[in-house]
Amino acid sequence: MDKETFIEQLREIVRPYAKNQEALATIDLSTDFIKDLKINSANLVDVILDVEExxxxxxxxxxxxxxxxxxxxxDIVQTKLSEK
Amino acid sequence: MIGNDIIDLRAAAVESRTHRKGFLEKLFHPCEIRMIREAAAPELVTWLLWSCKEAVYKIVHRNTRERKYAPQQFTCSIEQEHVYGEITGTICHNNHNYYYQSQVTDDYIHTCAATGDLLLRETAVYTDVQVAGNYTGFMQQVLSAKELFYKDEMGIPYILHRENGRCLPVSVSHHGTWCGIAKLKEV
Known part of the structure; x- marks a missing residue:
């Protein structure tokens, strides 16, 4: 999977949890879930569960x-998918 | 070292689905999951244990400066449930025991943890409603005129004493409409 496709898909996954909705528009590889998107640490587990699903x-x-x-x-998703 | 964490129970009920598959399993130890499932109020115990982990994470992060999402590395136990919604116990991380004290109300859970039992008793804990996510006013009320609040380059908060130049750690937490501050009591 290429980087662009992943970022587009991840943007939709994190959308319900991001307190900083504006930062969603400029999401890239360096975006930090907590510092930039202001995702609550208790919601980071939802991001992980949604990615797993x-x-x-x-x-x-x-x-x-x-x-x-x-x-x-x-990196984690790429590695997991290549192991399949 | 001290750390605190506050959970707005109304916000938590809206933001998280603690019943979703895998939620508890990713965040908690099997023994903690058992405590949650056997509790009269499972949701409340879920957030109590989570606030304990977060409070100690703040202490560990302050020491190591290392960011990690490893909630299972913190194991909590409840030792005593007092009247007035006060709960005390210990949290183990990396073979080190931390002590905590939580205040549980209908609106929030506020947990303060410390590296020692004595230090925990020497810590003052403040809880307040925050206005539009801003805790500046609340911090001002908590500090004396000689104290100045600041954060270092990693965002870790301290109090600087303007006269003697001493720096003391302070812990700030906010969630939903609530804000918590833990600082060492004046001696």
Whole structure:
């Protein structure tokens, strides 16, 4: 999956949880879920669960640990999909 | 070191679906999930335990400066439930025990954690309604005229004493319409 497609899909996943809706428009690999999108830390688990559902993957605790920005999410999903 | 976390229970009920598949399993230890499921008010215990993890995360983050989303690395236990909605207990992280005290009301859960039991007792906890997400006014009420609130380059908050130049850690938390502050009591 290319970066652009992933970012478009992730934008829709995080939309319900982002307190900073304006930042959704400019989301890129460097976007931080908490600092930039102002996603509540209790909602970060929803992003992770939604990503798991969307791509039919299981994210382990060690991977979840670093899933704080778009780049990390992209890397984790890419790796998981390539292992399929 | 001290850390605090506040949860607006009305906001939490709207923002999170704690019953969704995987929600508890990703955030909590099997023993914590058992505590939640066996509780008379599972939702309340979910947020109590979450606030404990967040309060200690703030202490750990202040020490390590490392950001991590690893809630299962914090294990909470409830030791005592007092009258007036006060709950105390410990939280274990990386083989280190932290002590917490939570105030539970119909509106919010406010948890303060510290690296030691004595330090927890020396910590003053303030709770207030925040106006439009702004806690400047509330902070001003909490600080004396000689104290100045500031955040370092990583966003970690401190209080600077204008006269003796001493820097003390302070913890700020906000969620929904509530704001919490924890700072060391004046000696």
């Amino acid at each position: 969307k791509y039919d993957i299981v994210i382990q605790n060690e991977e979840m640990e670093r899933m704080l920005d778009v780049q990390a999410a992209f």
